[in-house]
Amino acid sequence: MTELIWEGKYLDAKKSAPVRIALPFQAVETVNESAQERQRTLDLLTAGQDPEWRNRLIWGDKKYVLPSLLPEFGGRVDLIYIDPPFDTGADFSYPVVIPEHEAEEETGLFVKEPSILEQKAYRDTWGRGLDSYLQWFFETVVLLRELLVEDGSIFVHLDWHAGHYAKLILDEVFGIENFRNQIAWYYYNRFAADGQNFGRKYDMIFWYSKGSKVHYRPIDEARDEPQRRLLRKKVEGVAVNVKDEDNKLVYYDQTTRRVDDVWRIPLVPPASGEFLSYPTQKPQALLERVITACSNENDLVLDCFVGSGTAAVAAELSNRRWIACDLSRFAVHTTRKRLLGIPTVRPFMVQNLGKYERQAWQAAEFAAPDDIRQRESRYREFLLDLYHATPISGHAWLHGVKRGRMVHVGPVDAPITLADVKALAAEVWRSVGQGEKAPKTAAVDVLGWEFAFELHELARQIAAEAKVEVSFKKIPREVLDKRAVEQGDIRFFELAALTMDMKVRKRDAVLTIKDFVLPSEDLPEEVRRAIRHWSQCIDYWAVDWDYKVDTFHNQWQTYRTRKNQTLGTTAEHTYEKAGHYTILVKAIDILGNDTTKAIDIEVS
Numbered sequence: 001m002t003e004l005i006w007e008g009k010y011l012d013a014k015k016s017a018p019v020r021i022a023l024p025f026q027a028v029e030t031v032n033e034s035a036q037e038r039q040r041t042l043d044l045l046t047a048g049q050d051p052e053w054r055n056r057l058i059w060g061d062k063k064y065v066l067p068s069l070l071p072e073f074g075g076r077v078d079l080i081y082i083d084p085p086f087d088t089g090a091d092f093s094y095p096v097v098i099p100e101h102e103a104e105e106e107t108g109l110f111v112k113e114p115s116i117l118e119q120k121a122y123r124d125t126w127g128r129g130l131d132s133y134l135q136w137f138f139e140t141v142v143l144l145r146e147l148l149v150e151d152g153s154i155f156v157h158l159d160w161h162a163g164h165y166a167k168l169i170l171d172e173v174f175g176i177e178n179f180r181n182q183i184a185w186y187y188y189n190r191f192a193a194d195g196q197n198f199g200r201k202y203d204m205i206f207w208y209s210k211g212s213k214v215h216y217r218p219i220d221e222a223r224d225e226p227q228r229r230l231l232r233k234k235v236e237g238v239a240v241n242v243k244d245e246d247n248k249l250v251y252y253d254q255t256t257r258r259v260d261d262v263w264r265i266p267l268v269p270p271a272s273g274e275f276l277s278y279p280t281q282k283p284q285a286l287l288e289r290v291i292t293a294c295s296n297e298n299d300l301v302l303d304c305f306v307g308s309g310t311a312a313v314a315a316e317l318s319n320r321r322w323i324a325c326d327l328s329r330f331a332v333h334t335t336r337k338r339l340l341g342i343p344t345v346r347p348f349m350v351q352n353l354g355k356y357e358r359q360a361w362q363a364a365e366f367a368a369p370d371d372i373r374q375r376e377s378r379y380r381e382f383l384l385d386l387y388h389a390t391p392i393s394g395h396a397w398l399h400g401v402k403r404g405r406m407v408h409v410g411p412v413d414a415p416i417t418l419a420d421v422k423a424l425a426a427e428v429w430r431s432v433g434q435g436e437k438a439p440k441t442a443a444v445d446v447l448g449w450e451f452a453f454e455l456h457e458l459a460r461q462i463a464a465e466a467k468v469e470v471s472f473k474k475i476p477r478e479v480l481d482k483r484a485v486e487q488g489d490i491r492f493f494e495l496a497a498l499t500m501d502m503k504v505r506k507r508d509a510v511l512t513i514k515d516f517v518l519p520s521e522d523l524p525e526e527v528r529r530a531i532r533h534w535s536q537c538i539d540y541w542a543v544d545w546d547y548k549v550d551t552f553h554n555q556w557q558t559y560r561t562r563k564n565q566t567l568g569t570t571a572e573h574t575y576e577k578a579g580h581y582t583i584l585v586k587a588i589d590i591l592g593n594d595t596t597k598a599i600d601i602e603v604s
């Protein structure tokens with residue numbers, strides 16, 4: 001068979017294989033689950049049984065997510081649709097709206113440039129041009145094929161950039177005999193004024209089945225104009241024209257037609273309620289067609305490049321189960337909001353690979369199999385170096401110094417807790433002014449991957465009581481990427497801070513956001529200037545009224561939409577029973593980052 005060869009396809013005469021580390025997923029949030037459903041899940045788990053199915057929205061790189069799905073879903077996904085990035089960095093830059101900005105300001109909209117993580121994914125795909133794209137694509141579809149059931153289908157959405165190369169790769173992975181259609185999605189409403197060539201107005205969608213059997217249900221669509229047709233019937237297996245009693249041919253008006261492989265579906269126009277300002281958003285009608293034709297109710301649909309969430313929304317509305325993944329935080333947030341906009345949305349989970357991905361990274365990067373302490377000390381040195389701090393020794397909690405401040409490096413697999421901060425503060429005081437490298441002031445930067453929720457309050461308390469100034473810095477996920485590190489642009493951002501006011505009267509609780517501080521380094525200068533009030537930085541906030549130190553259960557939420565840009569800052573809840581409760585609040589800022597805050601209350 002003819003084979004497409006690209007640089008990097010073969011290593012030592014063997015095809016380069018995809019990464020196959022399977023990591024466990026972490027549920028970071030459940031959305032729209034009622035108290036009863038939550039209790040049922042807990043009961044099932046306690047009884048050692050599998051909890052009910054929950055649709056999944058996963059934040060992560062498909063490179064880790066797909067192999068991690070294999071143990072549970074290998075051979076169990078009924079339908080896959082992918083719309084992989086195939087263009088330049090445009091796939092990772094998003095227009096971000098500053099809500100409620102004043103009309104005379106120009107900066108109501110700004111473009112969020114790709115994060116280092118997204119740039120890395122871009123380099124992974126396009127770093128060495130088409131060769132690396134093809135290798136990346138090949139590795140993706142190899143794993144996707146393994147996830148499909150025997151009569152499952154995959155739809156791969158591409159365009160003129162890489163579509164023809166991808167077709168050959170798909171032939172190789174799925175077998176040319178399993179190629180079903182090349183669908184031309186013709187978006188006739190696009191203005192395409194290309195000077196040197198005909199306007200490009202269609203994308204190609206390749207449909208492959210995994211095996212020889214496939215689920216396919218023909219679809220009819222309405223015609224623009226009814227067509228006059230001869231009425232025919234079968235007589236002894238032969239189609240013949242029907243005639244009336246005067247022996248005249250009989251006609252009828254045909255108002256529908258069978259959908260073929262040219263799909264005339266308009267691009268989502270900006271005036272439509274579906275439009276999201278997400279540059280690569282595809283129409284829901286396109287996904288509905290794929291899902292209706294090639295799956296049944298309750299089947300499992302997967303999209304590992306879900307972007308603005310079109311596939312998840314179409315699957316949700318068609319009563320299919322779904323798994324949706326995207327590398328971009330912003331995409332995951334857009335998808336979550338879009339799903340919440342469906343009045344009948346079933347409960348779903350938001351997941352990531354969290355600490356497991358970091359543990360795998362630490363073990364691979366700082367390997368010292370016999371000596372955990374050595375591995376951890378190498379890990380800390382690495383982070384101190386990235387933070388431009390000097391390592392110090394002889395302390396239990398303090399690992400470095402930077403510009404007169406102490407530095408603590410948090411563990412790879414546990415959050416920074418209240419106890420850590422207390423121990424740290426005590427050690428800071430013991431070491432101030434002790435030795436040549438020791439800092440002169442009682443100030444400490446705490447670098448962590450995750451933080452316990454009450455830290456901001458605590459930091460303030462500690463600062464006031466012990467006169468230690470504590471600053472919390474988030475270790476960015478980009479640290480896991482060698483090439484991003486080599487590029488040398490790793491930034492540690494200050495944690496955003498949320499201030500809440502809580503009023504409780506008997507069983508009624510009223511929660512109000514009083515302040516939100518987004519670390520200023522996160523926002524471009526002109527955006528910072530355009531923001532008049534802290535609330536403009538919040539896009540969404542949600543509350544778990546009875547947090548049980550497991551997963552954030554989103555029981556109430558409010559968010560901005562294109563139509564309604566305002567955001568309420570108060571939430572109310574009535575408890576059924578008296579007692580002690582922990583409330584967890586999650587705010588998501590206009591860049592898609594989340595900040596959490598825990599509040600303890602007594603209800604009488």
Ligand SMILES: C[S@@+](CC[C@H](N)C(=O)[O-])C[C@H]1O[C@@H](n2cnc3c(N)ncnc32)[C@H](O)[C@@H]1O
Pocket residue numbers: 060061062063083084085086091092121278280281282283304305306307308309310311325326327328331
């Ligand atoms: C063309 S867009 C998909 C648009 C989507 N079909 C829609 O209707 O909105 C491609 C998406 O792939 C995501 N992406 C790119 N590389 C990725 C990777 N390695 N893993 C997961 N998602 C990735 C991007 O963040 C982007 O949202």
